[in-house]
Amino acid sequence: MTLIVQKYGGTSVGSIDRIKAVARRVVRTHEAGAEVVVVVSAMAGETDRLLRLAAQTVDRPAGRELDQLVATGEQVSIALLAMAIEDRGHQARSFLAHQVKILTDDNFSRARILSIDPAAILDRLGERKIAVVAGFQGVDRDGDVTTLGRGGSDTTAVALAAALRADVCEIYTDVDGVYTTDPHVCPAARKLDRISHDEMLELASLGAKVLHIRAVAFAKKFGVPLHVRSSFVDGPGTWIAAEEDCMESAPITGVTYAKDEMRLRVMGVPATATAARDIIAPVSRAGLRIDVLVQGASVEDFCDISFTVPKAEAQQAKELVEHAADDLGAVGVELDGPVAKVSVVGVGIRTHTEVPAIVFETLAAKDIPVLMAATGEIKISVIIDERRLTEAVQALHEAFDLAHGSAGCEEL
Amino acid sequence: MTLIVQKYGGTSVGSIDRIKAVARRVVRTHEAGAEVVVVVSAMAGETDRLLRLAAQTVDRPAGRELDQLVATGEQVSIALLAMAIEDRGHQARSFLAHQVKILTDDNFSRARILSIDPAAILDRLGERKIAVVAGFQGVDRDGDVTTLGRGGSDTTAVALAAALRADVCEIYTDVDGVYTTDPHVCPAARKLDRISHDEMLELASLGAKVLHIRAVAFAKKFGVPLHVRSSFVDGPGTWIAAEEDCMESAPITGVTYAKDEMRLRVMGVPATATAARDIIAPVSRAGLRIDVLVQGASVEDFCDISFTVPKAEAQQAKELVEHAADDLGAVGVELDGPVAKVSVVGVGIRTHTEVPAIVFETLAAKDIPVLMAATGEIKISVIIDERRLTEAVQALHEAFDLAHGSAGCEEL
Secondary structure (H helix, E strand, O other): EEEEEEEEEEOOOOOOHHHHHHHHHHHHHHHHOOHHHHEEEOOHHHHHHHHHHHHHHHOOOOEEEEHHHHHHHHHHHHHHHHHHHHHOOOEEEEEEEHOOOOEEEEOOOOEEEEEEEEHHHHHHHHHEEEEEOOOOOOEEEOOOOOOHHHHHHHHHHHHHHOOOOEEEEEEEEEEEEEEEEOOOOOOOOOOOOEEEHHHHHHHHHOOOOOOOOOHHHHHHHHHOOOOEEEOOOOOOEEEEEEEEOOOOOOOOOEEEEEEEEEEEEEEEEEOOOOOOHHHHHHHHHHHOOOOOEEOOOOEOOEEEEEEEEHHHHHHHHHHHHHHHHHHHHHEEEEEEEEEEEEEEHHHHHHHHOOOHHHHHHHHOOOOOOOOEEEEEOOOOEEEEEEHHHHHHHHHHHHHHHHHHHHHHHHOO | EEEEEEEEOOOOOHHHHHHHHHHHHHHHHHHHHOEEEEOOOOOOHHHHHHHHHHHHOOOOOOOOHHHHHOOHHHHHHHHHHHHHHHHHOOEEEOOHHHHEEEOOOOOOOOOOOEEEHHHHHHHHHOOEEEEEEEEEEEEOOOOEEEEEEOHHHHHHHHHHHHHOOOEEEEEEEOOOOEEOOOOOOOOOOOOOOOOEEHHHHHHHHHHOOOOHHHHHHHHHHHOEEEEEEOOHHHHOOOOOOOOHHHHOOOHHHHHHHHEEEEEEEEEEEEEEHHHHHHHHHHHHOOOOOOOEEEEEEOEEEEEEEEEEEEEEHHHHHHHHHHHHHHHHOOEEEEEEEEEEEEEEEOHHOOOOOOHHHHHHHHHHOOOOOOEEEOOOOOEEEOOOOOHHHHHHHHHHHHHHHHHHHHHHHHOO
């Protein structure tokens, strides 16, 4: 029998009417003969409400009690959904993390799943019941409630699918799949039928909002096929599967971007083995997120080191770097931007060596200067002036013929 | 070391400011050297909000999923209170029912506590931590969340106090103690310093709202001293303790009442051994609550049977009784009212045989007809016209000199 894990996010269960709609869809899947395990998030807005209560109580809510608090959000959702399913004449059973049980470490608010015992759920499925599991939460070895951090419900769903050896993990969201790029930026964007886990990892980490990166990494590790679908319209979405199961032959799967970054350049750094570390360490240790980092080739024993940081943290990063640059005897520090990062992603980059050339030629033809560039195994990222972002995304989307699916492959 | 269990109701934790006030009081008790276990209810209004969500989802919410849902209310309270305590520099630890663990049967929404394992709490107390426990909920043998029904948090607190062998269980509420009668009805009402469990059971079951009857029965069974106090003002409240520890020597402790009842009279019932059963059984089986029942002495092999029922259920009860009366060949059925039940309660009734006389004389002097009367070991109840209620309560309160404490004793 087919075993399907379905995950519905906060928007999909954001009201009683939507919870009833989810129940209808779950029951339909069940009536079609599948065994169904549903993972749900808190109703949209509920987690924020709970966080506000915590913030009114103490200045910096954190730790065990915060997780004990916010975990109630998913508990409300599973109970209401189980009721709505039973109201449609099917048997349902809601599960909290400790009832499953989903064992995590004890890093509150960002716990990691260690193991899942599927026995309780399998027992219920054997009775033809529908299992409804609270996403986002776990339980540590002491029996304390933990939460998994942002995107935690996606991770719960994938981990459950792995533990239950589910045939598919369906992620229901408010978009109908994964696109070749952001349709708001590039109207020619096309929904992908299929994408590999690795490609999705790059797209997710670079700003595509449909699915959390940890969940994709989990799915890749355990070989769980994901299916990203809309909870509001019917029809297939995008399958995320092992690379060998991805038949699209185009070298590039999508174009993604990130905004609101600034570039920090440290010029004339004495080119020693530890220079980059000395520049970067204070920034990292301060908890600031460093993205694309480029160390230029040294000229006369001096080199430039550039990297991007989120706009909100740029000034703090600059001050930290200035200290380090002074100590090293560097020439100077410059902050410029805002800049944007545009990336082309695709497993075909491994074999299609001409992809970087096409990226640079395309941007040059549009007169868009590339400020920095970094290449990975299946992605190429360029840093450009944020004002040229739309133009760059559209040009690259067209250059790789993404609007027409696999057709672009032969031309390259 | 003194071990104190403190219970705060929904009103006492009804806002963030009130939760902070509770934290202050808890910390003060802790700083005075006691080990403190706090039991809290859901924030006022929260349980109703959750029940509304359930009612919007299905027509008749019930069972396992409803308990899974409403149990989140207390979970929010314990997390916020634990945060607020830690914010004051003390260590706290919140506990859900399954973390304590509070084992119940599986009668959802009205579960009964079977056992409590105090080990986890005692461990934390040993570390000088303050334990904050969710009231109202339990966990059954399958690990399912259960709730205890109305007044459940009181029961949790008393059961915990029994399991932990606490020195006292303090019940914080929005009144400052137990009164000799309702101050709204009789301004001369006086706060009692001390009352026995049995007296409190009679007062609670007869309408005094401060403490749930199940909790009092539990406290009596396990010999837990209760202290009912105000969470808004300081100062001692009323102690509820074993009879031998109650030094007040007045025969009567309080006057209580219940309204909104109707009287059903079945006249001319053939006086057989099964007549009362045949009249009562259909009413009880229909789930209607029968209160004071009086079977008159038989005259020429016929007797009258009267009892009271809640006003809302009176018409249904009458129809059921009419059927039974027809079958028995009774003369007729009459429904009248509304009536009120006024009761005097006190362990002194056992030894002061003049109490019933005083009750009847007092009412006769005010020209208040007694429609029915029933006496118990420590209470005497009379059914009167509801319009005479205030007068009757005030007269009885004065007759037993309740406004002046134990002074009344010698005069009787």
